[in-house]
Amino acid sequence: DAGITQSPRHKVTETGTPVTLRCHQTENHRYMYWYRQDPGHGLRLIHYSYGVKDTDKGEVSDGYSVSRSKTEDFLLTLESATSSQTSVYFCAISENRGENTEAFFGQGTRLTVV
Amino acid sequence: SQQGEEDPQALSIQEGENATMNCSYKTSINNLQWYRQNSGRGLVHLILIRSNEREKHSGRLRVTLDTSKKSSSLLITASRAADTASYFCATPLNNNDMRFGAGTRLTVKP
Numbered sequence: 001d002a003g004i005t006q007s008p009r010h011k012v013t014e015t016g017t018p019v020t021l022r023c024h025q026t027e028n029h030r031y032m033y034w035y036r037q038d039p040g041h042g043l044r045l046i047h048y049s050y051g052v053k054d055t056d057k058g059e060v061s062d063g064y065s066v067s068r069s070k071t072e073d074f075l076l077t078l079e080s081a082t083s084s085q086t087s088v089y090f091c092a093i094s095e096n097r098g099e100n101t102e103a104f105f106g107q108g109t110r111l112t113v114v
Numbered sequence: 115s116q117q118g119e120e121d122p123q124a125l126s127i128q129e130g131e132n133a134t135m136n137c138s139y140k141t142s143i144n145n146l147q148w149y150r151q152n153s154g155r156g157l158v159h160l161i162l163i164r165s166n167e168r169e170k171h172s173g174r175l176r177v178t179l180d181t182s183k184k185s186s187s188l189l190i191t192a193s194r195a196a197d198t199a200s201y202f203c204a205t206p207l208n209n210n211d212m213r214f215g216a217g218t219r220l221t222v223k224p
């Protein structure tokens with residue numbers, strides 16, 4: 001899976017608690033992305049990063065924050081988890097801008113908020 | 115709203131048959147990509163077709179793009195049980211975002 005590791009792979013958490021998901025890459029790619037996948041919606045972009053400390057919002061960013069202090073790590077934080085954030089989260093990386101090159105995906109993190 | 119939408123939502127065929135999936139999109143694009151997702155796994159890039167290309171091949175995969183109709187198709191020839199997966203088209207929305215459709219679930223029966 002192109003040197004992308006997501007952790008944890010599965011997590012169950014309670015409503016209102018903060019949660020952090022980690023994406024680690026060994027490819028030295030500049031661009032990193034967090035998507036969520038829900039039935040009937042495909043993948044939706046939450047946040048992305050185009051370099052260390054350079055991040056921007058995606059389509060469904062409310063309730064999420066991200067940080068990228070190193071090239072290889074991209075963290076996604078749910079400030080206060082809600083049941084609507086139950087989903088499968090995917091990290092992706094790409095060498096160039098997303099539209100012009102292929103993206104490589106991690107294996108996903110299944111998050112359940114109860 | 116989704117930029118790319120795949121059709122059909124689900125497709126079931128016998129091994130050896132061809133599988134055709136379609137993708138429609140709404141705005142002008144520079145390129146379109148197809149991805150495959152096996153159950154419980156991340157997406158894997160299959161092929162990228164640029165707006166000035168009409169057809170592209172990769173092994174048993176054939177992708178067409180009709181920019182006048184804002185549509186693309188993915189053909190898998192001589193399908194195998196291992197082709198069972200969900201297939202997604204992805205189109206660029208802005209400089210750094212790709213929009214994925216809800217996917218086509220393909221089942222290839224042995």
